[in-house]
Amino acid sequence: MASSTSSVIQVRDVIIIGAGPSGLGVAARLHEPLPAANFTDDEHRRFHWIKQYRASKTTTKNQRKGAGKQRNASVPSTVTPELDLLALDASGKSWMQRWQGLFKTFDISHLRSPMFFHVDPSERDALLSYAYANDRSDELRELHGCVGKELSKYQRKKRERMGRQQQNIPTIDERDRKDYYVPSTPLFFSHCDCIVDRYQLSDTMLSQEQVEDIRYDYVRDFSDEQKIFCIKTNKGCHYSKIAVLAIGGNPPQIPYPLKPGEMEGATHAMDIKAFPPLYMQKKIANKARTNVLVVGGGLTSAQIADLAARRGVSKVWLIMRGPLKIKHFDIGLEWVGKFRNVEHAQFWNSETADERCKKIMDARNGGSITPYYKKIVEKHIATGRVDMLLHTTIDSMKWDPSSKIWDVSLKGERQDLPPIDHIYFATGVGTNFESLPCLQSMCHDYPIENCGGFPCITEKMAWRKDVPLFVAGRFAALQLGPGAHNLIGARIGADRIAWSIQEMLGTEEGGDRANWTQDKFNYLTGRGSRYDALANIPVAG
Structure with missing residues (x-):
């Protein structure tokens, strides 16, 4: 989508605050038209419908405007150049720069996360595929004793018969052993660079700036009817319709008072x-x-x-x-494997934010x-x-x-x-969004509940229903669960945020949805009950 401009200011579609895993995950996901489904086939079917719907609408627009130019053949088909996106990060001018600096400082040879913890939206096993495709499988290190704790269906039944069934054993299939390797640091960052290149997330859309304040209000030079974000940095101000907060936590503090x-x-x-x-x-x-x-x-x-x-x-x-x-x-294996949906289902079924916060603390356990x-x-x-x-x-x-x-x-x-x-x-970083300097205006103008330092954001990952400030990473834990702090939380959070952003921008554009019956629209997008689409079909006499 082209940016909205006036004679004074430029208003971008999306500004991402933070260029770490969560920020890169959101940027990549917004440029991936057919991401790998993290949950259900219905959701994946919905992606296919949206791609078809948007392609049809774009073609109609081009025909009306006489702008049916072919895209440069050198541009990959996955890139969505219409989206005007800017990322702001205080650490450097490239994606993942702070992460690379910390890994170099600590001389870390391999990540702690398994192979399916990454931010590539195209495929669940993208990092593993990248390693084999580039003949770098020798850079993987097996997690000994990890998969061995898991039991196959046959082993569990055998133990039940012998009365030796243990409690709380993760039921991760032995066939997933390949997932329980960890990538080398160079391999992981090479894969991140591959993501940046594939979606053309060049450094030109990333600016090294320290965000000092975020406001959401009417701007006279833009519109008297639509609120936008004014993001103040140490180098100036940026404006956007949507903002994404993708930072890793509060600034580090030494837990002892020092002179x-x-x-x-x-x-x-x-x-x-x-x-x-x-x-x-x-x-x-x-x-x-x-x-x-x-x-x-x-x-x-x-x-x-x-x-x-x-x-x-x-x-x-x-x-x-x-x-x-x-x-x-x-976090425990029960939150990591393919069957983590069981734990997540219990987490999402928690009635209060306090219950979710307790589950997060118990799962991470220091x-x-x-x-x-x-x-x-x-x-x-x-x-x-x-x-x-x-x-x-x-x-x-x-x-x-x-x-x-x-x-x-x-x-x-x-x-x-x-x-x-x-x-x-080495005492970690704190989690209290209300103490972040850049959120003081948001907390004052649009206050939300604080639960254990985490903001009580909406199910669509937004600050509030009327404020399109989306939250990724650690501060989204009340929606993402204990894995929000990790790479898996970055990918799932990016997926949910991208859905919300695409829904907002699609609604803002208008379109040809009126040509679809509501039943057909709900069926193709996986909303509601599919059997509702059959209600209006005439029955043969």
Whole structure:
């Protein structure tokens, strides 16, 4: 769709705030006319009807306007150039740039997510297909002991007969073993680049800007009858009919109050620029003893501890306030496999937002590390390079700026530590949409309910029914479930958001739906009961 312009401002169709997995997923899905169905055949049939309907309408328009020009043969048929889309991201000028930076910083060789966790809307097994098509299957690493926990139908019946049936065992078919590999980091990002190229999501539609405020109101230079979004950034203002919030969470914060002079000796994992810091690199180069304290019980804490040991740090102290949790994924297998619809059905049937929020917290159950990294950390512990302290927190900490050393005392099995050179907080990011600076105007002008820090958005993923601000990623968890934080949530969220956006833009365009009977329209789009379409068919006498 062409953008609406006036003599003063340009109003785009869609502005996506965030160029990470959720933002890329939405952009790709909006340019894919025949996405792979995530749920039912009815939905997939609806995609085919929409493609036929829109193609017919476009042809009619071109005939009326005499603009029946052929599309450039070099442009793939999947591209929809009519959509005027802009993405804004503070991290860089290319898609997934912040992700690439973090993966490089932590020296992560493979993702945690299985092969069917990706943002390609064209096919559920797109990442696996890409690996084999490009002879890169050797970059896949099997998740040992993952599929082995699952039982086939025959095995379950046999255990039932023997009275050995265990409870809460995921019923994922053994034939899906191929899914339970993880891709290498270069393979995953190569696939993301392939998505960008396929849908022509070039860097020209992405601008490096920090979004400071979002408003939805009438703009005199555009219309007195239709509200639009005014998105203020550090470089100016952008206008759009629809906006998509696709950010990863609140800005990272260290959970302990630090004075300005102490910030040199402590870093949140999401803010690491150089590892280890320069003053520690000098000590390591001079063969001096160095100690690092890592706070956190998730996978990032284990990755930092491993990286510090490999980079020459003499001793790493890894503390966590709870027990050590070992899981292949952030969420349980029952939420990951093909049969996750059972858990999702229970989630969607929850009567209140509080019930959904509780299910999310129970499913994620705090930070965890993978069996793969557990073995790595155990090797470092065996060699004396890492010491892990469970059920332990920081009691006090004092920074000496002259010697660049921390004096830290703990609460737990051990109270004292040797002088610490640097503290890394791998404590994740918060989830409270009302504290986001860019949403202050929206929360004031269009307040919505807050449940556990998550916004209570509509089933169509919108802020409110009268506000076309769609929410993707972590902040959409009350609609997407515990997987909203992960790549699978990015793809499913993009699918639902794209449906809503296409419905809005289609309605705005008008069209030839009047030529269809309502029964036929409902039948072809999978709405309501299909048997209603038979009601008006004359019965032969």
